Amino acid sequence: MWTETWLFTKRSLVTTIRNPFSFIPNLIISVFFLLVYTSGLSSIASLPQFDGSAYLNFILPVSIVSGAVGGAGGTGQALVRDIESGYFARLLLTPATRTAIVLGPMIAGMLQLFVQTLLIFAVAFMLGLDIPVGLPGFLFTVLLALGFGLGFAGYSVGVALKTRNAQAAQAGTLLFFPLIFLSTTFVPKELIEAEWLKVAATLNPTTYIFEGMRAVLTQPTIDWGALSAGLAVAGAMSVIMVVFAATNARGALKQK
Amino acid sequence: MIEVETLVKTYEDVPAVDGVSFSVDEGEIFAFLGPNGAGKSTMVQMLTTLVRPTAGSARVNGYDVVKQEKEVRLSIGVALQETGIDKVLTGRELLVLQGRLFKMTKQEAEQRAEELLRVVSLTDAADRRSGTYSGGMRRRLDLALTLVHRPTVLFLDEPTTGLDPASRIEIWNEVRRLNREFGTTIFLTTQYLEEADELADRIAIIHHGKLISEGTAEELKRLVGGETIAMTFHNDEEAATAARLFGHAATGANVTFELRDYTLMEVIRLLDDRALQPERLTVKQPSLDDVFLKVTGESYEGGVPNVD
Numbered sequence A: 001m002w003t004e005t006w007l008f009t010k011r012s013l014v015t016t017i018r019n020p021f022s023f024i025p026n027l028i029i030s031v032f033f034l035l036v037y038t039s040g041l042s043s044i045a046s047l048p049q050f051d052g053s054a055y056l057n058f059i060l061p062v063s064i065v066s067g068a069v070g071g072a073g074g075t076g077q078a079l080v081r082d083i084e085s086g087y088f089a090r091l092l093l094t095p096a097t098r099t100a101i102v103l104g105p106m107i108a109g110m111l112q113l114f115v116q117t118l119l120i121f122a123v124a125f126m127l128g129l130d131i132p133v134g135l136p137g138f139l140f141t142v143l144l145a146l147g148f149g150l151g152f153a154g155y156s157v158g159v160a161l162k163t164r165n166a167q168a169a170q171a172g173t174l175l176f177f178p179l180i181f182l183s184t185t186f187v188p189k190e191l192i193e194a195e196w197l198k199v200a201a202t203l204n205p206t207t208y209i210f211e212g213m214r215a216v217l218t219q220p221t222i223d224w225g226a227l228s229a230g231l232a233v234a235g236a237m238s239v240i241m242v243v244f245a246a247t248n249a250r251g252a253l254k255q256k
Numbered sequence B: 001m002i003e004v005e006t007l008v009k010t011y012e013d014v015p016a017v018d019g020v021s022f023s024v025d026e027g028e029i030f031a032f033l034g035p036n037g038a039g040k041s042t043m044v045q046m047l048t049t050l051v052r053p054t055a056g057s058a059r060v061n062g063y064d065v066v067k068q069e070k071e072v073r074l075s076i077g078v079a080l081q082e083t084g085i086d087k088v089l090t091g092r093e094l095l096v097l098q099g100r101l102f103k104m105t106k107q108e109a110e111q112r113a114e115e116l117l118r119v120v121s122l123t124d125a126a127d128r129r130s131g132t133y134s135g136g137m138r139r140r141l142d143l144a145l146t147l148v149h150r151p152t153v154l155f156l157d158e159p160t161t162g163l164d165p166a167s168r169i170e171i172w173n174e175v176r177r178l179n180r181e182f183g184t185t186i187f188l189t190t191q192y193l194e195e196a197d198e199l200a201d202r203i204a205i206i207h208h209g210k211l212i213s214e215g216t217a218e219e220l221k222r223l224v225g226g227e228t229i230a231m232t233f234h235n236d237e238e239a240a241t242a243a244r245l246f247g248h249a250a251t252g253a254n255v256t257f258e259l260r261d262y263t264l265m266e267v268i269r270l271l272d273d274r275a276l277q278p279e280r281l282t283v284k285q286p287s288l289d290d291v292f293l294k295v296t297g298e299s300y301e302g303g304v305p306n307v308d
Helices: A002-018 A024-046 A055-085 A087-092 A098-126 A135-163 A166-181 A195-203 A205-217 A224-253 B040-047 B069-075 B091-101 B106-119 B135-147 B165-182 B193-199 B217-224 B236-245 B264-273 B288-296
Strands: B002-011 B014-024 B029-033 B055-060 B076-079 B153-157 B185-190 B202-207 B210-215 B228-232 B254-258 B280-284
Touching: A002 A055, A002 A098, A002 B091, A024 A055, A024 A098, A055 A087, A055 A098, A055 A135, A055 A166, A055 A205, A087 A098, A098 A135, A098 A224, A135 A166, A135 A205, A135 A224, A166 A205, A205 A224, B002 B040, B014 B040, B014 B055, B014 B202, B014 B210, B029 B040, B029 B165, B029 B193, B040 B055, B040 B153, B040 B185, B069 B076, B076 B135, B091 B106, B091 B135, B106 B135, B135 B153, B135 B165, B165 B185, B165 B193, B185 B193, B193 B288, B202 B217, B202 B288, B210 B217, B210 B288, B217 B288, B228 B236, B236 B254, B236 B264
Parallel strands: B029 B185, B029 B202, B076 B153, B153 B185
Antiparallel strands: B002 B014, B002 B055, B202 B210, B228 B254, B228 B280
């Protein structure tokens, strides 16, 4: 099973690299977010609710998570392409387990996210990013991005397998907007005015990822409570979504 | 090799396959013949573990297609109606990956890929992305992918649908060769009467999900009747005389009847004795078209090979 998973991962990486347009636009959008928000909004970080953190540190998680969500959505679309080309059926006819067939592309998607997160960090460092707690801040942020990315990759794979339709898989990524923006995206929760948005932000799992990242990026000491909440949400999401994806793998070849 | 017992598959209460039983012996080429929508692909999907039967049972290579999916998959090769090829990978990459998924080591898989590329004459195109291949090349690569693990039973779902005549004959030759040289048992579906007639040791006619008739091409044709002889004489008079000889009536200068009471040799000898010389004489075998019409009561549609 692990050999198979690795074979599928490698194959997905090759396909991704040969299709640069499957990841470049998404990466550009993330970096664009980072530049625009930092340049346009950085003065609001002087508000007391920001606890003296730089706005760059505060907004960096938004750029990373939006990159993760967008990149993970591509995993589902790659799978839809396989289903449409008939290659997916050929894979189902090998003795490889269903889990390996869906896990491979998801791991490849994670590796892609990893590289992408490093690139976003590189841009942030060029903009003058300074992480008060140092290396652990960087590592935990990457870990959270990967966990959440895996969860979202599982979601997009599951939708792709369920609908077997590129448009539907694309529509699935519409979830991107509520996930990213109905949250503590631009300001801490205390500064959100509308009550409904506060409720939405509390229910939105992304909020816990943002808060987890900020727990290690913005403060002089790590806020372990917020970090563990973030890690727990990321972990739970990936497990649930991988199971969702794997259970849909079998139904993926019913007669049209 | 393949044993199917009252297999049923319904989709939303509509039966696609409706209680079909048959068996295929080792080394046989068995054709499932029927028009579009007869249930052929559903049968292949059930026998190859892609779709679970609603009822009934089937064993392939002695393994139950529901309870022993993995064993079934290891022992069979499947080429579905639509080729299953990732356009971004090269022919060689696809073959090596396929070998690895069937538990070969890297070296074995590479060696097998090289071998198969030669067999299907794709050595020159091996390192090009398969997206650049022509339809015929893709079909050949697909067949090679099916053969990587040397399966003992091969399932081919409409292997030549949409191919031009030259590529069709190429595939036929390949199928015959596999069967002859390696004793591979082959289950194929087709909507072409000609293909079933040409390739199969035994043919099952499937219609609206039911198996209507089964046997060798000869046996099926015998259902319709024997060969027909048709003769044209120089004038009506001669024709009438000739027809009387065999207990039939002539239509103008033509005499046509089924070769049942006389063999062809006897007919010729009797004519010769009377110094009757037909201008033209043809013997026609009943075609599978006639068989289909006879057993289903409908004329065969969709049997003309076309490129779609």
